[in-house]
Amino acid sequence: MTMTLHVDIVSAEEEIFSGTATMVFAPAEMGEVGITPRHAPLLTRLKAGEVRVQDSSGEEQSFYVSGGLLEVQPHVVTVLSDTAMRADDLDEAMALEAKERAERSIADRQSDFEYAKAQAELAQAAAQLRMLQKLRKKGR
Amino acid sequence: MSGAKEIRTKIKSIKNTQKITKAMEMVAASKMRRAQDRMNEARPYAAKMRNVVGHMAHAHPEYRHPYLEEREGKRVGYILVTTDRGLCGGLNVNLFRKVVAEMAEHGKAGVGMELAVLGKKGLGFFRRLGGNIISEASGLGDAPALTDLIGAVKVMLDAFDEGRIDRLFLVNNEFVNTMTQKPAIEQILPIPPSDVDEMTHHWDYIYEPAAKDVVDALMVRYIESLVYQGVVENIACEMAARMVAMKSASDNAGELIDELELAYNKARQAAITQEISEIVAGAAAV
Numbered sequence: 350m351t352m353t354l355h356v357d358i359v360s361a362e363e364e365i366f367s368g369t370a371t372m373v374f375a376p377a378e379m380g381e382v383g384i385t386p387r388h389a390p391l392l393t394r395l396k397a398g399e400v401r402v403q404d405s406s407g408e409e410q411s412f413y414v415s416g417g418l419l420e421v422q423p424h425v426v427t428v429l430s431d432t433a434m435r436a437d438d439l440d441e442a443m444a445l446e447a448k449e450r451a452e453r454s455i456a457d458r459q460s461d462f463e464y465a466k467a468q469a470e471l472a473q474a475a476a477q478l479r480m481l482q483k484l485r486k487k488g489r
Numbered sequence: 490m491s492g493a494k495e496i497r498t499k500i501k502s503i504k505n506t507q508k509i510t511k512a513m514e515m516v517a518a519s520k521m522r523r524a525q526d527r528m529n530e531a532r533p534y535a536a537k538m539r540n541v542v543g544h545m546a547h548a549h550p551e552y553r554h555p556y557l558e559e560r561e562g563k564r565v566g567y568i569l570v571t572t573d574r575g576l577c578g579g580l581n582v583n584l585f586r587k588v589v590a591e592m593a594e595h596g597k598a599g600v601g602m603e604l605a606v607l608g609k610k611g612l613g614f615f616r617r618l619g620g621n622i623i624s625e626a627s628g629l630g631d632a633p634a635l636t637d638l639i640g641a642v643k644v645m646l647d648a649f650d651e652g653r654i655d656r657l658f659l660v661n662n663e664f665v666n667t668m669t670q671k672p673a674i675e676q677i678l679p680i681p682p683s684d685v686d687e688m689t690h691h692w693d694y695i696y697e698p699a700a701k702d703v704v705d706a707l708m709v710r711y712i713e714s715l716v717y718q719g720v721v722e723n724i725a726c727e728m729a730a731r732m733v734a735m736k737s738a739s740d741n742a743g744e745l746i747d748e749l750e751l752a753y754n755k756a757r758q759a760a761i762t763q764e765i766s767e768i769v770a771g772a773a774a775v
Contacts, residue, residue, distance in 0.1 A: 359537055361635045361714045363530040379697050392545070393697035394706055418707055420541050420694075427537050429710065432635045443640030444647065447624040451606070462602075462620040464593045470618075471586045478579040485737060 352386035353424075356402055358412055360430040365412060366402065373426050374401040375419050384421055391421040400428055493760065496753040500746055507742035513576070514735035520631055521667070521728035527632065528664070528721050535718055538711045542680070545694070545704060555650070556708045557680055562655030564601040566645050567592075568677075570661035570719050571611030572727040573628060578734040580662060580670060580726060581610045587672040588660050603654055605645050607638070607720060623648065631724060635717050642716050646709060649678055661719040662726035668733065670726040677715050 356373055358366040373384045376398030382391075395418060401411045417430040569588060571581050595602055605624045606612050615622055624644035629637055648654045657678035663671045696703045 357533070357537060359534040361531060361534045361710075361717050362527070364533045367533075377697060390692060390694045391697065392541070392694040392703050392707075394703055418541075418703070418710065420537075420544075427541070429534065429537060429541070429707075431710075440639055440643050443636075444624070444643035445640075447605075447626055447640035448644050451622045451625040462592060462596065462615075463618045464589065464596060467585070467589050467614075467618045468593070471582060471589060474582040475579070475586065478582065485741075 353405065354384065354386050354426050355424060356426045356428075358400060358402075358414075358428040358430060360417075360432050362432055365430065366410070368402070369404065370402045370426075371405050372403040374399075374403075375428065376400070376414075377419060382419075384426055387423050388421050390423070391419070393419050395419050395428070395430075400430075493753055493756040496749055496756060500749045500753065503742050503745050503749070507739055507746070510735045510738040510742060514732055514739060517728045517732040517735060521725055521732060524631070524721065524725035524728050525664070528718070528725055531714070531718055531721055535711075535714045538707070538714055541707060542711055545707070554704055554708055556678055556712070559679055560655040562652070563598070564603075564654045564656075565595060566603045566605070566648055566654035566657045566678075567674075568605045568642070568645060568657065568659050568716055568719075569607065569611050570659070570716075570723045571606065571608035571614075572723065573609045573630075574727075575610065576734060577727050577730040580730040581614075583670075584660065584662055584672040585611075585614055587674065591674060601654075603645070603648055605641050607641060608723075629720065633717070633720050633724070635713060638716055638720065639713060642713050643709075646678075646712060659716060659719050661723045664722050664725045664729065667729045670730055675719075677712060680711075 353369040353371055354373060356366065356368060356370045357364075371385070375382055375384070376396045378394045378396055381398075382393070384391075395414055395416055397415045398413075399411050400414055401409050403409050412428075412430075414428065414430040415432070417428060420427040420429070567588065569584075571584065575581075592602060602621055604615065604620055604622045606615060606622055607626050607629065609627045612622075612625055612627055624641045626637055626641040645654070645657055649657055656676060659675050659677045661673065663673040665671055694700075
């Protein structure tokens with residue numbers, strides 16, 4: 350019996366692949382790695398590139414990843430794929446953008462939250478909703 | 490017959506409204522199913538992440554990541570997930586009530602707060618009432634991409650790294666079933682120990698490159714995946730709530746139409762009776 354690995358390729362938005370394989374190739378950050386069964390536990394970052402999964406008949410399936418993480422345990426390989434290009438400066442730029450958006454949308458912002466006003470407003474809304482429910486029940 | 494004509498126009502306009510609410514109900518129903526699928530598709534990633542984080546926490550006791558460390562400080566951060574659009578019943582209001590109650594308690598205790606708001610409804614609410622919003626993302630659509638959230642989440646993670654907040658909570662609606670959505674506040678930072686699976690024997694990974702780099706990358710992705718899950722779940726809730734709200738709107742419109750039709754028929758009959766009696770009276774006078 351040939352030894353096999355269980356391979357899962359998942360991204361935050363969907364499951365991409367799940368199945369068995371005899372060998373997996375992945376574009377690790379320090380160079381491409383080939384994983385066979387009984388590999389030592391390994392955790393590494395992936396570069397953008399191709400993950401190839403070879404099954405027992407020697408057939409290969411390949412998946413493109415734009416980066417992510419690779420976790421290896423003796424009989425399980427997990428590829429946690431990113432859905433987009435990631436880089437520290439890119440993330441930084443997106444964070445800055447989110448901050449600026451927040452500042453722009455609240456130009457006249459006060460950092461003190463008006464609890465009394467908020468609670469009054471919410472109580473009113475809740476009362477309206479309760480009233481609606483009551484009316485609905487009466488109607489039946 | 491002026492009364493009857495007025496009633497007829499009213500009936501027509503209500504029927505038009507009913508058509509719209511019925512269409513919205515059906516659209517929301519199909520979107521809800523798709524949102525639920527998306528919710529299920531996103532699950533394996535979070536589960537795998539949790540697995541790896543759990544393994545790592547136990548395999549590597551000498552390096553504790555700051556995200557796993559309980560802190561002394563009390564300042565809190567909230568990532569508040571709301572909808573972009575309205576007409577979804579009390580979904581947002583219930584969520585606001587829950588979070589405002591908690592914020593009021595923190596406010597009384599003099600605890601500093603920082604907010605990240607996702608969704609236009611939340612933004613509008615806090616714009617009106619103030620609040621220390623440090624990042625936002627809105628207009629995510631029905632199929633949000635993780636990329637759209639990275640920025641907003643990173644601002645909060647930076648705040649945590651810099652010690653401006655000591656705990657981070659995710660606030661979103663939990664999808665119980667089509668009829669029930671429950672507002673929930675969940676701590677995501679520091680990662681609660683219960684989320685980390687127990688392990689019995691000791692072993693460690695080979696890290697490439699250094700352990701710290703890999704673990705940092707892993708933690709950031711883990712938090713992002715949690716927030717993404719929250720957003721997708723909130724969309725499923727939004728669609729379910731809208732479906733229910735639109736269904737009752739259509740039902741109400743139906744009831745109104747029935748009542749108006751009754752009134753219309755009465756008015757029509759009264760007019761005919763009056764006409765007949767006028768004719769009879771006229772004939773008698775001749």
